[in-house]
Amino acid sequence: MTKRELKLGAFLLHNGHHVAAWRHPQADTGADPLRLYQHLAKTAERACFDAVFFADSVALTSGVGGLEPLTLLSAIAAVTDRIGLIGTATTTYNEPYHVARKFASLDRISRGRAGWNLVTSDNAAEAANFGRTEHVGHAERYERAKEFHQVVQGLWDSWEDDAILNDKQNAIQFDPQKLHTLQHHGKHFSVAGPLNVSRSPQGKPITVQAGGSETGKNLAAETADVVFTAHPTLASAQAFYQDLKARVEKAGRHRDDLKIMPGLFPVVAKTQEEAQRKFQLLQDLVTPKDGITLLGRMIGNFDLTPYPVDEPLPELPLTDNGQQSRQKLLTQLAQGENLTIRELYLRIAGGRGHFTLIGTPEHIADQIQLWFENDAADGFNIMSPYLPGGLEDFTELVVPELQRRGLFRTSYAGTTLREHLGLAFPKNRYAK
Amino acid sequence: MTKRELKLGAFLLHNGHHVAAWRHPQADTGADPLRLYQHLAKTAERACFDAVFFADSVALTSGVGGLEPLTLLSAIAAVTDRIGLIGTATTTYNEPYHVARKFASLDRISRGRAGWNLVTSDNAAEAANFGRTEHVGHAERYERAKEFHQVVQGLWDSWEDDAILNDKQNAIQFDPQKLHTLQHHGKHFSVAGPLNVSRSPQGKPITVQAGGSETGKNLAAETADVVFTAHPTLASAQAFYQDLKARVEKAGRHRDDLKIMPGLFPVVAKTQEEAQRKFQLLQDLVTPKDGITLLGRMIGNFDLTPYPVDEPLPELPLTDNGQQSRQKLLTQLAQGENLTIRELYLRIAGGRGHFTLIGTPEHIADQIQLWFENDAADGFNIMSPYLPGGLEDFTELVVPELQRRGLFRTSYAGTTLREHLGLAFPKNRYAK
Numbered sequence: 001m002t003k004r005e006l007k008l009g010a011f012l013l014h015n016g017h018h019v020a021a022w023r024h025p026q027a028d029t030g031a032d033p034l035r036l037y038q039h040l041a042k043t044a045e046r047a048c049f050d051a052v053f054f055a056d057s058v059a060l061t062s063g064v065g066g067l068e069p070l071t072l073l074s075a076i077a078a079v080t081d082r083i084g085l086i087g088t089a090t091t092t093y094n095e096p097y098h099v100a101r102k103f104a105s106l107d108r109i110s111r112g113r114a115g116w117n118l119v120t121s122d123n124a125a126e127a128a129n130f131g132r133t134e135h136v137g138h139a140e141r142y143e144r145a146k147e148f149h150q151v152v153q154g155l156w157d158s159w160e161d162d163a164i165l166n167d168k169q170n171a172i173q174f175d176p177q178k179l180h181t182l183q184h185h186g187k188h189f190s191v192a193g194p195l196n197v198s199r200s201p202q203g204k205p206i207t208v209q210a211g212g213s214e215t216g217k218n219l220a221a222e223t224a225d226v227v228f229t230a231h232p233t234l235a236s237a238q239a240f241y242q243d244l245k246a247r248v249e250k251a252g253r254h255r256d257d258l259k260i261m262p263g264l265f266p267v268v269a270k271t272q273e274e275a276q277r278k279f280q281l282l283q284d285l286v287t288p289k290d291g292i293t294l295l296g297r298m299i300g301n302f303d304l305t306p307y308p309v310d311e312p313l314p315e316l317p318l319t320d321n322g323q324q325s326r327q328k329l330l331t332q333l334a335q336g337e338n339l340t341i342r343e344l345y346l347r348i349a350g351g352r353g354h355f356t357l358i359g360t361p362e363h364i365a366d367q368i369q370l371w372f373e374n375d376a377a378d379g380f381n382i383m384s385p386y387l388p389g390g391l392e393d394f395t396e397l398v399v400p401e402l403q404r405r406g407l408f409r410t411s412y413a414g415t416t417l418r419e420h421l422g423l424a425f426p427k428n429r430y431a432k
Numbered sequence: 433m434t435k436r437e438l439k440l441g442a443f444l445l446h447n448g449h450h451v452a453a454w455r456h457p458q459a460d461t462g463a464d465p466l467r468l469y470q471h472l473a474k475t476a477e478r479a480c481f482d483a484v485f486f487a488d489s490v491a492l493t494s495g496v497g498g499l500e501p502l503t504l505l506s507a508i509a510a511v512t513d514r515i516g517l518i519g520t521a522t523t524t525y526n527e528p529y530h531v532a533r534k535f536a537s538l539d540r541i542s543r544g545r546a547g548w549n550l551v552t553s554d555n556a557a558e559a560a561n562f563g564r565t566e567h568v569g570h571a572e573r574y575e576r577a578k579e580f581h582q583v584v585q586g587l588w589d590s591w592e593d594d595a596i597l598n599d600k601q602n603a604i605q606f607d608p609q610k611l612h613t614l615q616h617h618g619k620h621f622s623v624a625g626p627l628n629v630s631r632s633p634q635g636k637p638i639t640v641q642a643g644g645s646e647t648g649k650n651l652a653a654e655t656a657d658v659v660f661t662a663h664p665t666l667a668s669a670q671a672f673y674q675d676l677k678a679r680v681e682k683a684g685r686h687r688d689d690l691k692i693m694p695g696l697f698p699v700v701a702k703t704q705e706e707a708q709r710k711f712q713l714l715q716d717l718v719t720p721k722d723g724i725t726l727l728g729r730m731i732g733n734f735d736l737t738p739y740p741v742d743e744p745l746p747e748l749p750l751t752d753n754g755q756q757s758r759q760k761l762l763t764q765l766a767q768g769e770n771l772t773i774r775e776l777y778l779r780i781a782g783g784r785g786h787f788t789l790i791g792t793p794e795h796i797a798d799q800i801q802l803w804f805e806n807d808a809a810d811g812f813n814i815m816s817p818y819l820p821g822g823l824e825d826f827t828e829l830v831v832p833e834l835q836r837r838g839l840f841r842t843s844y845a846g847t848t849l850r851e852h853l854g855l856a857f858p859k860n861r862y863a864k
Contacts, residue, residue: 022598022600022605023600023603024600025600027600029598029600031596032543033540034540034541038510057628058529058530058533058628059624059628060590060625060626060627060628061628063605064591064596064605064606064630065627065628065629065630066628066629067537067540067541067629068533068534068536068537068629070502070503070506070534071502071503071505071506071534071537071538071541072506072537072541073503074502074503074504074506074507074510075506075507075509075510075541076510077507078470078506078507078508078510078511079510093527093529094530095525095562097490097525097561097562098490098526098530101490101500102500102502102503104500105499105500105503105504106503108465108466108499109466109499109503109504109507111464125624128622128623128624129529129623129624129625130527130529130623131621131622131623132622158492159496164463164496166454166461168454168455168456168457168459168461171455171717171719171722173454173495173496174496189563190560190563190564191560191561191562191563192491192557192560192561193492193561194492195492195497196489196490196491196492196493196497196498197497197498197499197500198496198497285603287603290603
């Protein structure tokens with residue numbers, strides 16, 4: 001058996017993951033975000049990261065917005081060679097034909113580096129941009145997501161691997177026996193196919209998911225290649241890891257067919273004191289307005305502005321959106337330590353409930369190794385505090401330490417994201 | 433008044449516009465279309481073209497498909513600096529929020545070079561990929577297209593030009609007075625906004641249209657920056673030009689606010705004989721199957737396989753899709769010259785009803801000049817017979833001749849597509 005190898009993603013968000021990231025003196029808030037993201041992708045590629053990753057929302061949910069992930073990833077593909085390119089597309093307000101097509105196209109453009117983060121849309125702001133007055137309920141969203149995924153997978157099998165012939169002499173462009181219509185007719189979608197993008201270098205782009213609900217975990221166990229997740233502690237990550245891997249096996253797959261990558265918010269410096277100072281610099285830049293907005297959004301889209309910021313968190317009704325697991329986590333945290341609203345938002349201003357490490361490269365590598373070797377993670381999605389400096393710190397200080405320990409690659413062995421992740425090339429359903 | 437300047441677009445389609453293009457010995461049918469299209473865009477940029485242009489269909493309508501236009505254009509943006517990037521997106525099977533966002537994102541990625549070719553979808557193959565059993569009728573499509581356009585324009589005004597402040601010191605990321613929700617509630621769409629991509633370098637991406645029907649021409653007169661059109665003769669182009677410019681003025685705009693660019697299918701060589709041989713080489717590669725499929729599609733999506741290929745074109749019912757004007761043109765051509773199906777498909781195998789020129793650089797430049805100086809065209813959309821050779825021929829042989837005559841630029845004066853086209857920067861509707 002080959003040695004198990006740590007996976008690393010660079011989760012790039014606005015000017016960084018800390019809610020005050022854009023106010024950091026070295027944060028790049030220039031008018032040209034493409035230049036910033038191309039630089040970051042190249043930085044991550046030099047460090048042999050598996051992928052860059054972009055979240056998404058089809059509404060303005062905070063700050064000044066950004067770039068649309070697929071156009072952004074394609075412009076990054078053009079200036080990189082190896083690093084995987086994972087973008088988010090919601091199943092709630094999209095059509096499967098468009099999504100299948102865009103990711104297949106990105107996979108061809110990037111020569112096999114595309115990944116689709118399948119999400120459902122859970123807030124009213126997104127609903128209102130697509131003709132609805134309120135967001136879609138959890139059960140309906142997941143039912144639609146599951147069928148959406150089936151259709152996308154089906155469309156990605158439209159062309160068999162060797163369907164295209166381009167035989168100029170005999171005027172045979174492709175083998176019609178190897179082109180397949182889908183004729184999907186389900187509850188949410190009717191899609192004939194075939195896809196008008198031919199088979200992509202990975203066979204199919206990678207599928208990523210992040211749902212933490214029972215339904216979400218079951219869908220991921222059946223269908224995902226990678227799961228992103230949020231766990232503040234080793235125990236919580238281990239419980240999730242064991243649970244999800246068991247579900248993967250129950251779904252008839254091998255447990256290694258799905259990689260679990262918790263988010264990691266790292267603040268790294270050569271000494272513990274310097275790392276703490278780095279973190280405190282960002283904490284001091286959080287305004288009450290931004291802190292309250294962030295907390296309200298994270299805890300299930302509630303308006304917390306009416307409540308006194310230095311009083312305990314009020315009782316909130318259970319949310320019916322995708323933040324249920326995070327709402328529970330934050331409520332327990334606040335109640336357990338009797339935190340005020342201000343204290344609570346400062347707790348999440350950086351890692352937002354994700355695993356947070358503040359310290360030296362050795363300390364951070366120790367913790368990564370601990371999680372990786374103790375059934376808590378197959379890798380991590382690195383959530384840099386601010387950009388570009390936060391990612392540069394991680395690649396310059398932590399990655400070499402991980403490499404010294406033999407945990408992480410020092411060069412890419414393959415060319416596709418699927419190869420980086422150690423996932424098998426998928427057999428086309430029609431192949432004989 | 434500044435001198436009127438010819439506009440040139442490079443209309444890139446599969447392996448070229450001739451139906452047998454892919455069979456041309458020098459046609460690039462390799463597995464990496466991105467490399468081909470990046471090469472072509474750079475070739476057109478060296479020749480100072482205004483834009484590259486990609487058509488689109490959300491179904492497999494012929495051949496082996498291609499890449500999705502927005503991901504493709506974004507990857508081209510990353511390796512070019514000046515040339516405009518025009519892509520097609522249908523209003524029939526899209527949501528305006530997605531379309532507004534993708535083109536705004538491309539406009540930011542390309543630093544002001546994006547253009548949206550607004551079309552409606554008129555065939556059953558597209559309908560069947562989006563849950564419909566037959567295509568949407570002409571009137572409904574245009575009603576939806578008009579409202580779609582309004583919503584997109586509104587979303588593009590979400591952020592005023594100077595809304596983003598990024599004032600780190602005072603924690604003011606943007607001026608909330610300069611961020612606007614749309615709150616559009618119409619017959620086809622309800623879209624709250626605001627757009628989550630901030631104001632793009634062109635203010636708004638360019639809008640292109642190509643509709644030839646009364647409804648289509650009126651929509652273009654009211655809203656388009658550029659119109660692509662198909663005219664085989666000077667007289668027909670002049671009639672269209674006069675008609676559309678009059679409609680533009682009737683809509684309260686200046687006639688120069690809309691540029692009319694007919695398609696031009698050029699086969700160029702140093703001598704007339706060589707050009708004819710070049711054309712004949714392609715004509716000889718057309719198989720009856722491909723010819724009949726092309727003709728059937730162009731004439732309104734009819735299956736012509738049951739009819740004898742060497743008998744006259746049968747009477748066909750009037751189509752209810754976007755090909756009405758082309759159906760009329762082709763039917764008149766066949767009847768006027770008593771053409772068989774084979775003769776008719778060979779007539780359109782290259783230019784597909786567009787202006788076709790086969791000859792020397794001087795001959796082609798003469799005709800371009802004639803149309804340009806006699807109210808038939810503001811420029812041309814160049815439809816190369818095969819790729820990459822066809823475009824290279826045009827840029828190496830015809831463009832220098834146009835430049836010698838002072839008709840076409842020898843370097844870019846501006847940086848945005850809007851500047852290349854001589855169109856004014858649009859005022860934000862909310863700006864005081």
